[in-house]
Amino acid sequence: MIQFNNLSFGYSRKKLLYKNLSLSIESGSIYGLLGKNGAGKSTLLKNMVGTLFPVEGNVMINGMNPQSRKPSFLQTIYYIAEDVYVPSLTIKQYKNLFSPFYPQFNEENFYKYLQELEVSVDGKLNKLSFGQQKKFVIAFALACNTKVLLMDEPTNGLDIPSKAQFRKLIASVMNDDRIIFISTHQIRDLENMIDKVLIVDNGNLLLHSSITDIAERLCFKTVSEIPAGVKVLYSEKMLRGISVIIENLNGEDSALNLEHLFNGVTENPAMAKQLFSSN
Amino acid sequence: MEFREKQAIYLQIAEYVCEQILRKQWQLGSKIMSIRDLAVIMEVNPNTVQRAYDFLQQRDIITNKRGIGYFIEEDAIDRVISFKKEQFIENELPVFFRSIYLLKMPLDDLKARYQGFIDQNFKETNHEK
Numbered sequence: 001m002i003q004f005n006n007l008s009f010g011y012s013r014k015k016l017l018y019k020n021l022s023l024s025i026e027s028g029s030i031y032g033l034l035g036k037n038g039a040g041k042s043t044l045l046k047n048m049v050g051t052l053f054p055v056e057g058n059v060m061i062n063g064m065n066p067q068s069r070k071p072s073f074l075q076t077i078y079y080i081a082e083d084v085y086v087p088s089l090t091i092k093q094y095k096n097l098f099s100p101f102y103p104q105f106n107e108e109n110f111y112k113y114l115q116e117l118e119v120s121v122d123g124k125l126n127k128l129s130f131g132q133q134k135k136f137v138i139a140f141a142l143a144c145n146t147k148v149l150l151m152d153e154p155t156n157g158l159d160i161p162s163k164a165q166f167r168k169l170i171a172s173v174m175n176d177d178r179i180i181f182i183s184t185h186q187i188r189d190l191e192n193m194i195d196k197v198l199i200v201d202n203g204n205l206l207l208h209s210s211i212t213d214i215a216e217r218l219c220f221k222t223v224s225e226i227p228a229g230v231k232v233l234y235s236e237k238m239l240r241g242i243s244v245i246i247e248n249l250n251g252e253d254s255a256l257n258l259e260h261l262f263n264g265v266t267e268n269p270a271m272a273k274q275l276f277s278s279n
Numbered sequence: 280m281e282f283r284e285k286q287a288i289y290l291q292i293a294e295y296v297c298e299q300i301l302r303k304q305w306q307l308g309s310k311i312m313s314i315r316d317l318a319v320i321m322e323v324n325p326n327t328v329q330r331a332y333d334f335l336q337q338r339d340i341i342t343n344k345r346g347i348g349y350f351i352e353e354d355a356i357d358r359v360i361s362f363k364k365e366q367f368i369e370n371e372l373p374v375f376f377r378s379i380y381l382l383k384m385p386l387d388d389l390k391a392r393y394q395g396f397i398d399q400n401f402k403e404t405n406h407e408k
Protein backbone atom coordinates (compact mmCIF):
# COMPACT_ATOMS: atom_id res chain seq x y z
CA MET A 1 0.00 0.00 0.00
CA ILE A 2 1.16 3.52 -0.75
CA GLN A 3 0.10 6.31 1.54
CA PHE A 4 0.49 10.02 0.84
CA ASN A 5 0.17 11.85 4.15
CA ASN A 6 -0.45 15.58 3.77
CA LEU A 7 2.26 15.79 1.19
CA SER A 8 3.34 19.21 0.00
CA PHE A 9 5.87 19.61 -2.72
CA GLY A 10 7.23 22.44 -4.80
CA TYR A 11 10.38 22.96 -6.82
CA SER A 12 10.75 26.15 -4.81
CA ARG A 13 9.44 26.60 -1.26
CA LYS A 14 7.56 29.71 -2.24
CA LYS A 15 5.61 28.07 -5.02
CA LEU A 16 4.13 24.77 -3.99
CA LEU A 17 2.81 22.40 -6.65
CA TYR A 18 1.12 19.95 -4.29
CA LYS A 19 -0.43 21.15 -1.06
CA ASN A 20 -1.53 18.73 1.65
CA LEU A 21 -2.10 15.83 -0.69
CA SER A 22 -3.50 12.77 1.04
CA LEU A 23 -4.12 9.63 -0.94
CA SER A 24 -3.98 5.90 -0.46
CA ILE A 25 -3.12 3.43 -3.15
CA GLU A 26 -4.04 -0.22 -2.73
CA SER A 27 -2.31 -3.35 -3.94
CA GLY A 28 -3.87 -5.45 -6.68
CA SER A 29 -4.70 -2.59 -9.01
CA ILE A 30 -3.32 -0.87 -12.06
CA TYR A 31 -3.49 2.86 -11.45
CA GLY A 32 -3.63 5.36 -14.27
CA LEU A 33 -2.38 8.81 -13.35
CA LEU A 34 -3.75 11.29 -15.87
CA GLY A 35 -2.84 14.94 -16.17
CA LYS A 36 -1.94 17.58 -18.71
CA ASN A 37 1.64 18.45 -19.54
CA GLY A 38 3.17 20.09 -16.51
CA ALA A 39 0.38 18.96 -14.19
CA GLY A 40 2.87 17.28 -11.88
CA LYS A 41 2.56 13.63 -12.86
CA SER A 42 6.26 12.83 -12.98
CA THR A 43 6.82 14.89 -9.83
CA LEU A 44 4.44 12.62 -7.97
CA LEU A 45 6.25 9.50 -9.21
CA LYS A 46 9.62 10.93 -8.18
CA ASN A 47 8.32 11.58 -4.69
CA MET A 48 7.27 7.94 -4.53
CA VAL A 49 10.62 6.56 -5.57
CA GLY A 50 12.72 8.93 -3.47
CA THR A 51 14.42 11.02 -6.13
CA LEU A 52 12.48 14.08 -4.95
CA PHE A 53 11.60 14.80 -1.33
CA PRO A 54 8.37 16.34 -0.07
CA VAL A 55 8.60 19.79 1.50
CA GLU A 56 6.11 18.73 4.12
CA GLY A 57 4.30 15.49 4.93
CA ASN A 58 5.48 12.18 3.57
CA VAL A 59 4.89 9.18 1.33
CA MET A 60 4.95 5.74 2.90
CA ILE A 61 5.32 2.72 0.65
CA ASN A 62 4.47 -0.57 2.35
CA GLY A 63 5.49 1.07 5.62
CA MET A 64 8.80 2.43 4.30
CA ASN A 65 9.82 5.99 3.61
CA PRO A 66 11.43 6.42 0.16
CA GLN A 67 13.41 9.37 1.46
CA SER A 68 15.70 7.06 3.47
CA ARG A 69 16.61 5.20 0.25
CA LYS A 70 17.30 2.00 2.11
CA PRO A 71 18.27 -1.01 -0.02
CA SER A 72 15.46 -2.97 1.66
CA PHE A 73 13.05 -0.39 0.21
CA LEU A 74 14.72 0.09 -3.17
CA GLN A 75 14.61 -3.62 -3.96
CA THR A 76 10.80 -3.52 -3.73
CA ILE A 77 10.20 -0.73 -6.24
CA TYR A 78 11.06 -0.08 -9.88
CA TYR A 79 10.64 3.23 -11.65
CA ILE A 80 10.74 3.51 -15.42
CA ALA A 81 11.33 7.12 -16.36
CA GLU A 82 9.87 8.57 -19.52
CA ASP A 83 13.30 8.98 -21.07
CA VAL A 84 15.17 5.83 -20.29
CA TYR A 85 18.94 5.73 -20.00
CA VAL A 86 21.01 2.68 -20.79
CA PRO A 87 24.80 2.48 -20.52
CA SER A 88 27.21 1.05 -23.05
CA LEU A 89 26.73 -2.57 -22.00
CA THR A 90 25.37 -5.72 -23.59
CA ILE A 91 22.12 -7.16 -22.32
CA LYS A 92 23.98 -9.85 -20.39
CA GLN A 93 26.38 -7.34 -18.80
CA TYR A 94 23.49 -5.11 -17.81
CA LYS A 95 21.63 -8.04 -16.28
CA ASN A 96 24.72 -9.22 -14.36
CA LEU A 97 25.37 -5.74 -13.03
CA PHE A 98 21.85 -4.66 -12.02
CA SER A 99 19.78 -7.77 -11.33
CA PRO A 100 21.56 -8.56 -8.01
CA PHE A 101 19.86 -5.46 -6.55
CA TYR A 102 16.50 -7.20 -7.03
CA PRO A 103 16.25 -10.49 -5.10
CA GLN A 104 13.02 -11.46 -6.89
CA PHE A 105 14.58 -11.05 -10.34
CA ASN A 106 13.61 -13.88 -12.69
CA GLU A 107 16.12 -14.47 -15.48
CA GLU A 108 13.95 -16.87 -17.45
CA ASN A 109 11.10 -14.33 -17.55
CA PHE A 110 13.55 -11.56 -18.47
CA TYR A 111 14.58 -13.33 -21.67
CA LYS A 112 10.98 -14.32 -22.36
CA TYR A 113 9.83 -10.68 -22.09
CA LEU A 114 12.67 -9.53 -24.35
CA GLN A 115 11.62 -12.07 -26.92
CA GLU A 116 7.95 -11.09 -26.68
CA LEU A 117 8.84 -7.42 -27.14
CA GLU A 118 11.17 -8.35 -30.01
CA VAL A 119 14.29 -6.76 -28.56
CA SER A 120 17.35 -8.10 -30.36
CA VAL A 121 19.88 -9.57 -27.97
CA ASP A 122 23.32 -8.79 -29.39
CA GLY A 123 25.32 -5.58 -29.34
CA LYS A 124 25.52 -2.70 -26.90
CA LEU A 125 22.30 -1.32 -25.45
CA ASN A 126 23.11 2.32 -26.11
CA LYS A 127 23.31 1.55 -29.85
CA LEU A 128 19.68 0.46 -29.91
CA SER A 129 16.90 2.79 -31.06
CA PHE A 130 14.95 4.68 -28.37
CA GLY A 131 11.96 2.35 -28.71
CA GLN A 132 14.17 -0.72 -28.37
CA GLN A 133 15.91 0.74 -25.31
CA LYS A 134 12.57 1.49 -23.73
CA LYS A 135 11.33 -2.05 -24.36
CA PHE A 136 14.56 -3.42 -22.91
CA VAL A 137 14.03 -1.43 -19.70
CA ILE A 138 10.39 -2.54 -19.51
CA ALA A 139 11.42 -6.20 -19.84
CA PHE A 140 14.07 -5.75 -17.14
CA ALA A 141 11.69 -3.92 -14.81
CA LEU A 142 8.97 -6.56 -15.13
CA ALA A 143 11.50 -9.34 -14.53
CA CYS A 144 12.52 -7.65 -11.26
CA ASN A 145 9.15 -8.67 -9.78
CA THR A 146 8.99 -5.68 -7.47
CA LYS A 147 5.91 -5.03 -5.33
CA VAL A 148 5.62 -1.56 -6.81
CA LEU A 149 6.14 -0.70 -10.45
CA LEU A 150 6.02 2.96 -11.49
CA MET A 151 5.99 3.85 -15.15
CA ASP A 152 6.11 7.29 -16.68
CA GLU A 153 4.59 7.31 -20.17
CA PRO A 154 5.59 3.70 -20.86
CA THR A 155 4.00 3.53 -24.31
CA ASN A 156 5.84 6.58 -25.65
CA GLY A 157 8.23 5.45 -28.35
CA LEU A 158 6.67 2.00 -28.71
CA ASP A 159 5.47 0.92 -32.14
CA ILE A 160 1.95 -0.42 -32.67
CA PRO A 161 2.64 -4.15 -32.15
CA SER A 162 4.81 -3.38 -29.12
CA LYS A 163 1.99 -1.47 -27.47
CA ALA A 164 -0.25 -4.53 -27.76
CA GLN A 165 2.55 -6.72 -26.47
CA PHE A 166 3.09 -4.32 -23.59
CA ARG A 167 -0.58 -4.62 -22.59
CA LYS A 168 -0.36 -8.40 -22.69
CA LEU A 169 2.73 -8.35 -20.49
CA ILE A 170 1.10 -6.05 -17.96
CA ALA A 171 -1.97 -8.32 -17.83
CA SER A 172 0.26 -11.33 -17.30
CA VAL A 173 2.35 -9.87 -14.44
CA MET A 174 -0.47 -8.23 -12.51
CA ASN A 175 -1.37 -9.87 -9.20
CA ASP A 176 -3.04 -9.04 -5.89
CA ASP A 177 0.22 -8.10 -4.13
CA ARG A 178 1.41 -5.67 -6.74
CA ILE A 179 0.81 -2.03 -7.46
CA ILE A 180 1.30 -0.95 -11.04
CA PHE A 181 1.19 2.80 -11.33
CA ILE A 182 1.22 4.32 -14.79
CA SER A 183 1.40 7.98 -15.58
CA THR A 184 0.24 8.78 -19.07
CA HIS A 185 -1.55 11.10 -21.42
CA GLN A 186 -1.78 8.37 -24.07
CA ILE A 187 -5.01 7.21 -22.49
CA ARG A 188 -6.14 5.11 -25.42
CA ASP A 189 -3.07 2.91 -25.24
CA LEU A 190 -4.01 1.73 -21.77
CA GLU A 191 -7.73 2.38 -21.48
CA ASN A 192 -8.69 -1.24 -20.73
CA MET A 193 -5.68 -1.93 -18.52
CA ILE A 194 -6.34 0.68 -15.87
CA ASP A 195 -8.76 -0.12 -13.07
CA LYS A 196 -8.19 2.92 -10.85
CA VAL A 197 -8.09 6.43 -12.22
CA LEU A 198 -6.31 9.44 -10.74
CA ILE A 199 -6.64 12.83 -12.41
CA VAL A 200 -4.37 15.67 -11.33
CA ASP A 201 -4.33 19.28 -12.44
CA ASN A 202 -2.37 22.20 -11.02
CA GLY A 203 -1.34 20.05 -8.07
CA ASN A 204 -4.93 19.20 -7.22
CA LEU A 205 -6.22 15.68 -7.14
CA LEU A 206 -9.45 16.07 -9.12
CA LEU A 207 -10.47 12.44 -9.23
CA HIS A 208 -9.53 9.20 -7.50
CA SER A 209 -11.94 6.46 -8.38
CA SER A 210 -12.22 2.89 -9.65
CA ILE A 211 -13.51 2.12 -13.12
CA THR A 212 -16.45 0.31 -11.53
CA ASP A 213 -17.34 3.30 -9.38
CA ILE A 214 -17.07 5.68 -12.34
CA ALA A 215 -19.39 3.48 -14.42
CA GLU A 216 -21.90 3.43 -11.57
CA ARG A 217 -21.97 7.19 -11.25
CA LEU A 218 -21.64 8.24 -14.87
CA CYS A 219 -23.16 7.18 -18.15
CA PHE A 220 -21.19 7.48 -21.39
CA LYS A 221 -23.34 7.60 -24.48
CA THR A 222 -24.21 9.26 -27.77
CA VAL A 223 -27.42 11.25 -28.03
CA SER A 224 -29.06 13.39 -30.70
CA GLU A 225 -29.98 16.05 -28.15
CA ILE A 226 -28.48 16.84 -24.79
CA PRO A 227 -31.03 15.65 -22.24
CA ALA A 228 -32.57 18.31 -20.00
CA GLY A 229 -32.58 18.16 -16.25
CA VAL A 230 -29.52 15.95 -15.79
CA LYS A 231 -25.96 16.90 -14.92
CA VAL A 232 -23.81 16.86 -18.03
CA LEU A 233 -20.12 16.54 -17.20
CA TYR A 234 -18.97 16.60 -20.79
CA SER A 235 -20.30 16.80 -24.32
CA GLU A 236 -18.65 16.70 -27.70
CA LYS A 237 -20.10 16.69 -31.21
CA MET A 238 -19.24 13.50 -33.04
CA LEU A 239 -20.20 12.09 -36.44
CA ARG A 240 -23.08 10.08 -35.07
CA GLY A 241 -24.46 12.65 -32.64
CA ILE A 242 -23.34 14.22 -29.41
CA SER A 243 -21.13 12.16 -27.21
CA VAL A 244 -21.94 12.92 -23.58
CA ILE A 245 -21.05 12.00 -20.05
CA ILE A 246 -24.08 12.44 -17.83
CA GLU A 247 -24.97 11.35 -14.34
CA ASN A 248 -26.06 7.73 -14.34
CA LEU A 249 -29.63 7.91 -13.11
CA ASN A 250 -30.90 4.62 -14.53
CA GLY A 251 -28.07 2.33 -13.47
CA GLU A 252 -26.83 1.85 -17.02
CA ASP A 253 -23.65 -0.07 -17.67
CA SER A 254 -21.65 1.81 -20.29
CA ALA A 255 -18.04 1.56 -21.36
CA LEU A 256 -15.87 4.40 -20.14
CA ASN A 257 -14.23 6.85 -22.46
CA LEU A 258 -11.29 8.01 -20.39
CA GLU A 259 -10.38 10.75 -22.82
CA HIS A 260 -13.81 12.34 -22.44
CA LEU A 261 -13.76 11.74 -18.71
CA PHE A 262 -10.41 13.51 -18.45
CA ASN A 263 -11.69 16.50 -20.44
CA GLY A 264 -14.88 16.64 -18.40
CA VAL A 265 -13.15 16.45 -15.05
CA THR A 266 -10.45 19.01 -15.88
CA GLU A 267 -12.90 21.47 -17.48
CA ASN A 268 -15.54 21.05 -14.84
CA PRO A 269 -13.85 20.03 -11.58
CA ALA A 270 -16.63 21.38 -9.36
CA MET A 271 -19.29 19.25 -11.00
CA ALA A 272 -16.99 16.21 -10.99
CA LYS A 273 -16.49 16.66 -7.27
CA GLN A 274 -20.22 16.86 -6.74
CA LEU A 275 -20.91 13.75 -8.85
CA PHE A 276 -18.33 11.75 -6.94
CA SER A 277 -18.93 13.04 -3.45
CA SER A 278 -22.08 11.15 -2.43
CA ASN A 279 -21.90 7.50 -1.51
CA MET B 280 -32.49 8.60 -30.18
CA GLU B 281 -29.57 7.59 -28.09
CA PHE B 282 -27.15 4.70 -27.99
CA ARG B 283 -24.16 3.52 -26.09
CA GLU B 284 -20.88 3.78 -27.91
CA LYS B 285 -19.71 0.53 -26.43
CA GLN B 286 -20.77 -2.05 -23.92
CA ALA B 287 -19.00 -2.01 -20.59
CA ILE B 288 -15.83 -4.04 -21.08
CA TYR B 289 -16.76 -6.75 -18.59
CA LEU B 290 -20.03 -7.31 -20.47
CA GLN B 291 -18.13 -7.52 -23.76
CA ILE B 292 -15.99 -10.24 -22.21
CA ALA B 293 -19.07 -12.06 -20.87
CA GLU B 294 -20.54 -11.90 -24.36
CA TYR B 295 -17.32 -13.26 -25.82
CA VAL B 296 -17.50 -16.27 -23.51
CA CYS B 297 -21.15 -16.83 -24.44
CA GLU B 298 -20.29 -16.57 -28.12
CA GLN B 299 -17.65 -19.30 -27.69
CA ILE B 300 -20.25 -21.51 -26.02
CA LEU B 301 -22.90 -20.90 -28.69
CA ARG B 302 -20.45 -21.58 -31.51
CA LYS B 303 -19.38 -24.73 -29.65
CA GLN B 304 -15.77 -23.56 -29.53
CA TRP B 305 -15.98 -24.10 -25.78
CA GLN B 306 -17.85 -27.27 -24.82
CA LEU B 307 -20.51 -27.51 -22.13
CA GLY B 308 -19.06 -28.91 -18.92
CA SER B 309 -15.48 -28.14 -19.95
CA LYS B 310 -12.91 -25.99 -18.19
CA ILE B 311 -12.52 -22.50 -19.61
CA MET B 312 -9.53 -20.23 -19.90
CA SER B 313 -8.09 -18.87 -16.67
CA ILE B 314 -8.70 -15.25 -15.78
CA ARG B 315 -5.10 -14.34 -16.48
CA ASP B 316 -4.93 -16.09 -19.86
CA LEU B 317 -8.10 -14.40 -21.07
CA ALA B 318 -6.88 -11.02 -19.75
CA VAL B 319 -3.66 -11.43 -21.75
CA ILE B 320 -5.51 -12.36 -24.94
CA MET B 321 -8.01 -9.51 -24.56
CA GLU B 322 -5.38 -7.02 -23.35
CA VAL B 323 -7.50 -6.02 -20.38
CA ASN B 324 -7.03 -5.78 -16.65
CA PRO B 325 -7.39 -9.21 -14.99
CA ASN B 326 -9.83 -7.62 -12.50
CA THR B 327 -12.15 -6.90 -15.43
CA VAL B 328 -12.13 -10.55 -16.50
CA GLN B 329 -12.76 -11.47 -12.87
CA ARG B 330 -15.82 -9.25 -12.95
CA ALA B 331 -17.04 -10.87 -16.17
CA TYR B 332 -16.61 -14.35 -14.67
CA ASP B 333 -18.41 -13.27 -11.48
CA PHE B 334 -21.25 -12.01 -13.65
CA LEU B 335 -21.45 -15.29 -15.63
CA GLN B 336 -21.36 -17.22 -12.37
CA GLN B 337 -24.29 -15.23 -11.02
CA ARG B 338 -26.24 -16.19 -14.11
CA ASP B 339 -25.32 -19.87 -13.64
CA ILE B 340 -23.49 -20.01 -16.94
CA ILE B 341 -20.12 -20.93 -15.45
CA THR B 342 -19.10 -22.30 -12.09
CA ASN B 343 -15.94 -21.94 -10.03
CA LYS B 344 -14.40 -25.16 -8.78
CA ARG B 345 -12.03 -23.99 -6.09
CA GLY B 346 -8.40 -24.54 -6.91
CA ILE B 347 -9.17 -26.04 -10.33
CA GLY B 348 -10.72 -23.24 -12.34
CA TYR B 349 -13.90 -22.14 -14.04
CA PHE B 350 -16.16 -24.60 -15.87
CA ILE B 351 -19.14 -24.14 -18.16
CA GLU B 352 -22.32 -25.48 -16.56
CA GLU B 353 -23.62 -28.61 -18.32
CA ASP B 354 -27.05 -27.06 -18.83
CA ALA B 355 -25.92 -23.50 -19.55
CA ILE B 356 -27.16 -23.22 -23.10
CA ASP B 357 -30.63 -21.77 -22.43
CA ARG B 358 -29.18 -19.19 -20.06
CA VAL B 359 -26.49 -18.29 -22.58
CA ILE B 360 -29.12 -17.71 -25.24
CA SER B 361 -31.29 -15.63 -22.93
CA PHE B 362 -28.33 -13.44 -21.95
CA LYS B 363 -27.26 -12.96 -25.57
CA LYS B 364 -30.84 -12.19 -26.54
CA GLU B 365 -31.13 -9.59 -23.81
CA GLN B 366 -27.91 -7.94 -24.97
CA PHE B 367 -29.01 -8.06 -28.61
CA ILE B 368 -32.41 -6.49 -27.91
CA GLU B 369 -30.84 -3.80 -25.79
CA ASN B 370 -27.87 -2.89 -27.95
CA GLU B 371 -28.08 -4.01 -31.55
CA LEU B 372 -31.78 -4.06 -32.33
CA PRO B 373 -32.42 -0.31 -31.74
CA VAL B 374 -29.60 0.59 -34.12
CA PHE B 375 -30.96 -1.83 -36.70
CA PHE B 376 -34.53 -0.52 -36.34
CA ARG B 377 -33.31 3.04 -36.66
CA SER B 378 -31.57 2.25 -39.93
CA ILE B 379 -34.44 0.36 -41.58
CA TYR B 380 -36.80 3.14 -40.53
CA LEU B 381 -34.59 5.90 -41.91
CA LEU B 382 -33.95 3.92 -45.11
CA LYS B 383 -37.66 3.15 -45.50
CA MET B 384 -37.06 -0.58 -45.82
CA PRO B 385 -40.28 -2.55 -45.25
CA LEU B 386 -39.91 -5.49 -42.88
CA ASP B 387 -41.32 -7.86 -45.52
CA ASP B 388 -38.40 -7.18 -47.86
CA LEU B 389 -36.05 -8.30 -45.15
CA LYS B 390 -37.51 -11.79 -44.92
CA ALA B 391 -36.03 -12.95 -48.22
CA ARG B 392 -32.71 -11.36 -47.38
CA TYR B 393 -32.72 -13.04 -44.01
CA GLN B 394 -33.36 -16.45 -45.62
CA GLY B 395 -30.59 -15.84 -48.15
CA PHE B 396 -28.21 -14.95 -45.36
CA ILE B 397 -29.04 -18.13 -43.44
CA ASP B 398 -28.60 -20.28 -46.51
CA GLN B 399 -25.28 -18.74 -47.32
CA ASN B 400 -23.73 -18.70 -43.87
CA PHE B 401 -25.32 -21.50 -41.90
CA LYS B 402 -25.88 -24.15 -44.56
CA GLU B 403 -23.78 -26.79 -42.87
CA THR B 404 -25.35 -26.26 -39.49
CA ASN B 405 -28.78 -26.74 -41.06
CA HIS B 406 -27.71 -29.98 -42.70
CA GLU B 407 -26.45 -31.33 -39.42
CA LYS B 408 -29.84 -30.81 -37.91
